[in-house]
Amino acid sequence: MSHPYLSNDPADIRRKLLDAIGISSVNEAFSDIPKQVRLAKSTSLPKPGSEVEVRREVERILSNNVTSKDALSFLGGGVWGHHVPAAVDTLAGRGEFLTSYTPYQPEISQGMLQSLFEYQSMMAELLEVDVVNSSMYDWASALGEAARMSARITHRNEFIVPHFLSPERLAVLKSYANPIGIRIKEVHQSLHTGQISLEALKEEVSSQTAGLYTENPAYLGHLVHNVEALAEIAHDVGSLFIVGVDPTSLGVLNPPGRYDADIVVGEGQPLGNYVNYGGPLLGIFACRNDPQLIRQMPGRLVGMTTTKDGGEQGYCMVLQTREQHIRREKATSNICTNHALCALRAAIYMALMGGGGFRRLGEHLFSITQYATQQLSRVDGVRTPVFSGCHFKDFTVNFDRTGKKGVEVSKRLLERGIMGGQPLERDFPELGDTFLYAVTEIHTQGDVDALCEALKEIVEA
Amino acid sequence: MTGFRQARWNEPSIFKVGRTKSHGVCSPFSSEDQKMGVDALTRLIPKNLLRRDEPNLPALSEVDVVRHFTRLSQANFGVDNGAYPLGSCTMKYSPKVNDAIANSDKVHWIHPHQDESTVQGALEIMYKLSQWFSEITGMNGFTLQPSAGAHGEYTGALIMRAYHRERGDLERRREIIVPDSAHGTNLASASMVGFHVVVVPSNEKGCVDMDALESAVSERTAGLMLTNPNTLGIFEENILEISRIIHDVGGLLYYDGANLNAIMGKARPGDMGFDIVHLNLHKTFSTPHGGGGPGAGPVGVVEALEGFLPVPTVGRDGEHFYLNYDHPQTIGRVGGFYGNFEVLVKAFTYVLSMGGDGLSRVAELSVLNANYLARKISEIKGFSLPYGSGILRKHECVISCSKLKMDTSVTAKDVAKRLLDFGVHAPTMYFPLIVEEALMLEPTETESLEELDRYASIFAQISREAYEDPTIVLNAPHNTSVGALDEVKASHPRTFCLSWRMRKKQQERKP
Numbered sequence: 001m002s003h004p005y006l007s008n009d010p011a012d013i014r015r016k017l018l019d020a021i022g023i024s025s026v027n028e029a030f031s032d033i034p035k036q037v038r039l040a041k042s043t044s045l046p047k048p049g050s051e052v053e054v055r056r057e058v059e060r061i062l063s064n065n066v067t068s069k070d071a072l073s074f075l076g077g078g079v080w081g082h083h084v085p086a087a088v089d090t091l092a093g094r095g096e097f098l099t100s101y102t103p104y105q106p107e108i109s110q111g112m113l114q115s116l117f118e119y120q121s122m123m124a125e126l127l128e129v130d131v132v133n134s135s136m137y138d139w140a141s142a143l144g145e146a147a148r149m150s151a152r153i154t155h156r157n158e159f160i161v162p163h164f165l166s167p168e169r170l171a172v173l174k175s176y177a178n179p180i181g182i183r184i185k186e187v188h189q190s191l192h193t194g195q196i197s198l199e200a201l202k203e204e205v206s207s208q209t210a211g212l213y214t215e216n217p218a219y220l221g222h223l224v225h226n227v228e229a230l231a232e233i234a235h236d237v238g239s240l241f242i243v244g245v246d247p248t249s250l251g252v253l254n255p256p257g258r259y260d261a262d263i264v265v266g267e268g269q270p271l272g273n274y275v276n277y278g279g280p281l282l283g284i285f286a287c288r289n290d291p292q293l294i295r296q297m298p299g300r301l302v303g304m305t306t307t308k309d310g311g312e313q314g315y316c317m318v319l320q321t322r323e324q325h326i327r328r329e330k331a332t333s334n335i336c337t338n339h340a341l342c343a344l345r346a347a348i349y350m351a352l353m354g355g356g357g358f359r360r361l362g363e364h365l366f367s368i369t370q371y372a373t374q375q376l377s378r379v380d381g382v383r384t385p386v387f388s389g390c391h392f393k394d395f396t397v398n399f400d401r402t403g404k405k406g407v408e409v410s411k412r413l414l415e416r417g418i419m420g421g422q423p424l425e426r427d428f429p430e431l432g433d434t435f436l437y438a439v440t441e442i443h444t445q446g447d448v449d450a451l452c453e454a455l456k457e458i459v460e461a
Numbered sequence: 462m463t464g465f466r467q468a469r470w471n472e473p474s475i476f477k478v479g480r481t482k483s484h485g486v487c488s489p490f491s492s493e494d495q496k497m498g499v500d501a502l503t504r505l506i507p508k509n510l511l512r513r514d515e516p517n518l519p520a521l522s523e524v525d526v527v528r529h530f531t532r533l534s535q536a537n538f539g540v541d542n543g544a545y546p547l548g549s550c551t552m553k554y555s556p557k558v559n560d561a562i563a564n565s566d567k568v569h570w571i572h573p574h575q576d577e578s579t580v581q582g583a584l585e586i587m588y589k590l591s592q593w594f595s596e597i598t599g600m601n602g603f604t605l606q607p608s609a610g611a612h613g614e615y616t617g618a619l620i621m622r623a624y625h626r627e628r629g630d631l632e633r634r635r636e637i638i639v640p641d642s643a644h645g646t647n648l649a650s651a652s653m654v655g656f657h658v659v660v661v662p663s664n665e666k667g668c669v670d671m672d673a674l675e676s677a678v679s680e681r682t683a684g685l686m687l688t689n690p691n692t693l694g695i696f697e698e699n700i701l702e703i704s705r706i707i708h709d710v711g712g713l714l715y716y717d718g719a720n721l722n723a724i725m726g727k728a729r730p731g732d733m734g735f736d737i738v739h740l741n742l743h744k745t746f747s748t749p750h751g752g753g754g755p756g757a758g759p760v761g762v763v764e765a766l767e768g769f770l771p772v773p774t775v776g777r778d779g780e781h782f783y784l785n786y787d788h789p790q791t792i793g794r795v796g797g798f799y800g801n802f803e804v805l806v807k808a809f810t811y812v813l814s815m816g817g818d819g820l821s822r823v824a825e826l827s828v829l830n831a832n833y834l835a836r837k838i839s840e841i842k843g844f845s846l847p848y849g850s851g852i853l854r855k856h857e858c859v860i861s862c863s864k865l866k867m868d869t870s871v872t873a874k875d876v877a878k879r880l881l882d883f884g885v886h887a888p889t890m891y892f893p894l895i896v897e898e899a900l901m902l903e904p905t906e907t908e909s910l911e912e913l914d915r916y917a918s919i920f921a922q923i924s925r926e927a928y929e930d931p932t933i934v935l936n937a938p939h940n941t942s943v944g945a946l947d948e949v950k951a952s953h954p955r956t957f958c959l960s961w962r963m964r965k966k967q968q969e970r971k972p
Contacts, residue, residue, distance in 0.1 A: 003819050005556055005747075007909035008826050016910060017829040021836055021853070026825045029832065029853050030727050032696045037732040044596050045817030051558050054813045058562050058806070064582035067570035071579070075572040078797060087527050089564070095541030096534040099555050102753040104547070104889070106948070107941040108467060108881045111537030112752040115530065118475045121961035125517045130963045135754070137608035140797040148653075171794035175771075179622060179654045216510075225507050252502060254512050277583050278573030278798025280608065280755035289963060291954065300753070304958040305951035307944045312471070314943040318952045318959070324611070324649035325892070329658040334649035337609035337743065337758075341751030351475055351526045355515035363502060370499040390505040414576060422574040445497060 003048065066419075068275070072447055073419040076394045076438020077219070078139065078166050078267060081275050082248065083442050084345075085352050088272040092345045102300070102336065106316035113315035116302040116340060119347035126250045126350070126358070127264050128257030129286045133299035135343040136283025136335065139267035140169040143213070143244065144176025145285065145298040145333055146263045150211030150240045151182050152296050152332070158208045160185045162196060166219045167427040182210065191430065194222040194387035198229055205237045211263075215244035216253065220424075220436065221369070221394030222387045223253075231260040247271055247284065248365060248440075249392050251358030263287045270440075272349030273342050282342035295322065298333030364441050365393055372439045372448045379455045386434055397421060398434045402459045406433045412458040418451060465884030467942045468535035476961050478529050479521040536942035537752070538886060544912050546834070548857045548889040548901025549644065549692060551722050551744030556814065559747065559807035568806050573798040577783055583802060584782035586809050588775040591759075593812050597820070598721075598738045599731020600761030604770045605800040610719060612795060613739030613758030614650035614686070619792040620737055620762060620769045621684045621713050622654050627769075627790055630711070634683040638712075640669050642693060642893040647686040647717060656683055663895055667693040667848030669703060678706055684713035689733070690723050690855035692893040692901070693848050694831060704734025713737060713766075721745045722905070723828055723856035726821025736763050746808035757804040771795050826906035827856040830913060834858065834904050837917035843868060843924045847896055857903035859896045860888075866898050871927040871934050873898040878945060879926070879937035883919045 002009030008017060014026070023029060030038065049057065068081050075081075092098070096111060103109030103116075120132040136142040147159040159177060161170070163186045170184070177184055188200050196214070205212065212234035216224040224230070227243070234241040243256040245266040256264045268282030269275070287293040303318035324331040353361065369391050376384045381402035385395040399406040410420040421437035428434070439448065503511065521529075539545070545552035562568075571580055591603040607613040618637070625631040637651035638659045648658045661677050664670040668691065685707045690696045697703065707714050716735040722745045730738045742748045743756030750756065762770060768790040776785035784799075815823065835858035839846040843865030846858060862873040877887035877900065889901040904913055926934050938944065950956050958964050 003815065003822065005554060005814070006819075006822060006826055006906055007912075008830065008906070009822060013910050014826075014829065017833050021829065021832045023853070026829065029825070029828045029855075030724075032698050032853070033724070033728045034698070034701055034733075036701065037728050039726065039728050039732070041817075043817070045593055045820065046813055048816030048819045049813050051814070054810055055558060055562060057813060058586075058810050059565070059567075061585050062562075062565065062567035062582045062806075064585065065567045065571050066575070066579035067566050068572065069566050069570050073572060073575070075574045077574060079573060081570060081572065084569075085523075087523055091527065091530040091534070093560070093564070094531070094534040096537040096539050097752055098560070098749045099539030099541045099545075099552075100537055100752045101539075101545065101547055101550055101552055101750045101886075105877065105881060105887050106946050107878065107938045107943055108538045108886065109752075110942045111533035111535065114472065114474075114536070115533050116752075117960075120959060121474075121476065122518055124960040124962045130966070131959050137612060137755075138797045141608075141612075141795070166797075168794060168797045172797060175619060175793045175795050179619065181655075223506065223510055225510065228509065250512065251516060252506070252512055254510050255516075258512075274569035274803070275572050276569060277571045277580065277802035279796065279801040280803060281797060289966075294959075301959055303951045304964060305947050308947045309944065310947075312943050314946045316946050316948050316951050318948075318957055320952070324645035326645070327649075328645045329648035329652040331645070331649040331652075334611040334615060334646045334653055335609070336611050336646060337741075337750075337754040337756045339608070339751075339755045340753030342755060344752065347475075348526065348530055350518055351521055351529070352523060353518070354520045355518040356520065358518065359515045366502055366505065367497050367499050370505060371497040374499065410576070414579070419572070419575060419579065 071417045071419050072450060074421055074437040074439065074451060075419055077422055077436045078169065079275055079278055079281060080270050080393060080438055080440050081442055082270045082440050084272055084274060085349065087352060088345050088348045091348050092341060097344060103317060106314065110314060113302050115344045115347050117304060117315050119343040120302060122347060122350040123284060123286065126247050126255060127286050128255035129261065129264050130289035131294055132286040133297060133301050135339040136285045136299055137339060138281035138283045139244065139265060140172035142265035142283035142285045143169055144173050146242050146265050147173060147177045147182055147211060149263065149296050149298065150242065153292065154210045154239060156208050156210035157182050158185055159211045159213065160187055160204055160209060161213045162187060162218065163189050164194065164218060164220050164428065192388060194218060194220060195225055198226060198233065201233055205233055205239060207237060209237050209239040211240045211242050213242045213244065217246060217249055217392040220387060220396050221385065221391035222389055227259045249362055252362030252366060262293065268342065268346045271346035273345050280339050280342050282339050282346055296332055297322065299335050300338060361441060368439050368443060369393055369395060371445060375448055375452045376455065379452060380459055382455060382459065386431055393440060394436055394438045396434050397437050398432055400432045404459055406435050409458050413454055416454045418454055465882065465940050467940060468532065469942050470532040470536060472529060472532045474961060475519050475529060479519060479525040543884050544908055544916055545886040546888055546902045546904045547886060548903040549719050551903060551905055553747055553905040554907035555747050555749040556811065559810045562810050563803050563806040568803055581782055584775050586806060587799065588777055588782050590805055590809050591775060594740060594759055594761055597725060598761050599729030600738055601764040602767040602770060602774065603759050603761045604774055605759045605805055606771045606796045607758035607760055608796055608801055609754060609756045610739060610741040610758045611646040611650060613760045614646055615653060616760045616771060616795050617715050617737040617739055618650050618654040618656065620766055623769045623790060623792050624713060624766060625683055633680055636681045637683055638677055638685045640687065640691065642691050642895055643686065644688060644692065644717060644719060651686065666852060667691065667695045668697050668699065671699055671702065674703065674706055678710045680710060682710050682712040684715055686715040686717060688717040688720050690720050693859050694854035694857040695849050695852060696855055700733045708734065719744060720856060723824055725824045726817060727824050731763065736766060742804055742808040747811045748804045748807040755801050755804055757801045823906045830904040830906060830908055831856050831858050834902055834913050834917060838920050841921050841924050843927060844920065857901060859893065860900045860902060861896050862898035862900060865927055869927040869931050871931050873900050875934050875937065876900065876923055879923050879934045880919060881938040882940040885916060885919065
């Protein structure tokens, strides 16, 4: 039987094709492959399945996953479960968007182009930075590209990052930086406040510094208080200042454009995208409106233009002379396929939220995080957060004084249907037996209270 | 012959839809902050970090947003709308069951840091998919981490670099060889990792010129990146010799999987001598392109290179699946987590639907369709099929419009724009660079004979128009949501506009 996805599989159609091409069997079409490497039937692949069979099989396997809808999850640390408005799924799922390619023919692809332009535009408003590209793979690769861009612009080869950086992000940064000789230097952060010591930083920066990177909020959830000073220190030595953000904080927190960021990166996943076991995510990449920076920017940019007769407004991909299909080995990056659909989802999300929605969301996230740390710190021996000051979504929980090992606590929580935070001890032993927990707007106060109750039982048992 | 009219909404910018200032628009969650008993934010957050004004986003009701993006979708064109034979992009039909399964809580709501015991389903899918990819390509192990083909290339180039460094040979091995018909990403990826790129020319058959290759290789060669079949759609008949030449000088052979669709189930890169392979799941394995991504670009390697794979991969211990960090010479990580899992689920579903047998039929029909189309179009006045005369193509073909241009001044770009008027997408234009006035067509296995005939008949009509009165072709497109766009102005340093913010500033500057 012919396969439903293969229109020309029936024997009579195949015959028509063969006759038109002038060959007698399909094997002739593969006769240019050397005999030694022509494949006999492969056996270890599955047999074709009907839609009923396939659906049952994949869903059977997937049923072995425990989701944050099955159990209460407090995992975050760079990718977070946020509410995804139903309209996002409906709109982004439309086949005209979903099954289109990169908009190489702008006249027939205005929908995606305008959507991406609006993603760039709304993200630019959140960040208060004029230029945003139409997406990178994730925060980590955006950071890697930012380091490379800094090095290209400054002709220097040192990139300074805070010590308490997501280990995954740091690993990706190194994969992007090391091959071309960019050295990653870590700068010390106080174990009490999490803040970078400005004195120590001044010792680290030099005429070799291509970029200084900070995140706000930081990986461990605390706020970086002295961002203006960091910008000044970076700029004083002729380095670029790069800021990493979680856009859900920007209804409340000052945008990086206001404290002189040259390049902004971040994770756009919280805006209308699911957690998806860590992918696809949405790498934010933005820079100041400076031709020197824009020319060195990686990734695709959508711009506004008009029809040739000037009569109508339209959109197309622009400044492509930076890109691989034109510049080849001299391109600013090799990226072409990016995460456009995730950017579309973020655009729809930003449009649904509006400025007021972001303000409310940010306030709520700050509040629920403070509530969580307040409540949890009442559990005997639990210390949270480890760094002083207000936290956002992510917060550290230390178990050193509970008489229990954190991993043991996590196991007991899981038995109670709660997924606790991720362990930090392997990467940051100086923090002791500490875990990174997170809350978002999908958590209620009741959820936090349930976590507290469970922790009390476990710790006090 | 066409009733195609794309929607023309003249949809305004989202900043001009609806009201100008927010009032009463609710974010889609409820909040109980007042009852939480926490300090006011103005006391919690240092003053210098507080944002003064709300972000300047449009203030819309949900129905405004839904209509805006629905209209925009109607001004877009995907495989679901019609034929999309964009060469090298493998725009095959994306089966709906793939999306239906991936759009489930069991995919959406699992977190990368969850305990392994709670993600056994995800790990099983990733494990089996890696096994299948190894089987399909003849590799030994796979990483699913890269997010796209170019990301896979970067991963592969890092592996080449790490391999030579481990052998103490990196100082010498600075060169990556690519044919002149290569995708731009190959050169960019190699150069991003710090290699110098050496380009070798194609011969009259469109394949790697063997003499040129012989003289290009040396002890400086780190590897060769090759697309096979190449971007002309021609299988590199000397592949075994190419492999010998590269391996004899100590280099590695890299397979750009953009064109795997043509040979799936027919031949395996591993058997041809390739050491590293990347796949494009959004091409070969039917996952939708999403307007430019997300895709996925898994990378496979031979046994000797398994230790270099990014961490983690997925391992199996009896019935238990686990994240495997045991790759002693690992290049580290190229992505934050384990790859685009949602995309992997779609590819997994696709392989189950097609089965091994179906995948080789995919290759057969993609090749038959491409040759059928190549034959039909090259017989039309003004079009030709340069290189490898009389040689069958694989899954794609490159038509040249240079005769048409000489006779009528209608270019490949004009033909492409006119095609849009008929409710089909244009081929890839002006690539590969070695063909003048190139239109690169890849119909894929999912287009029907009737659709191929229709596509060819549109070419015939455009040819007639060009030779009789080219005005309608030169002014195309006419039936799309906008007419021909000024792409030069769009990129001009004085006029380019990349965001609504920039536009406002530009307008304020004007008197």
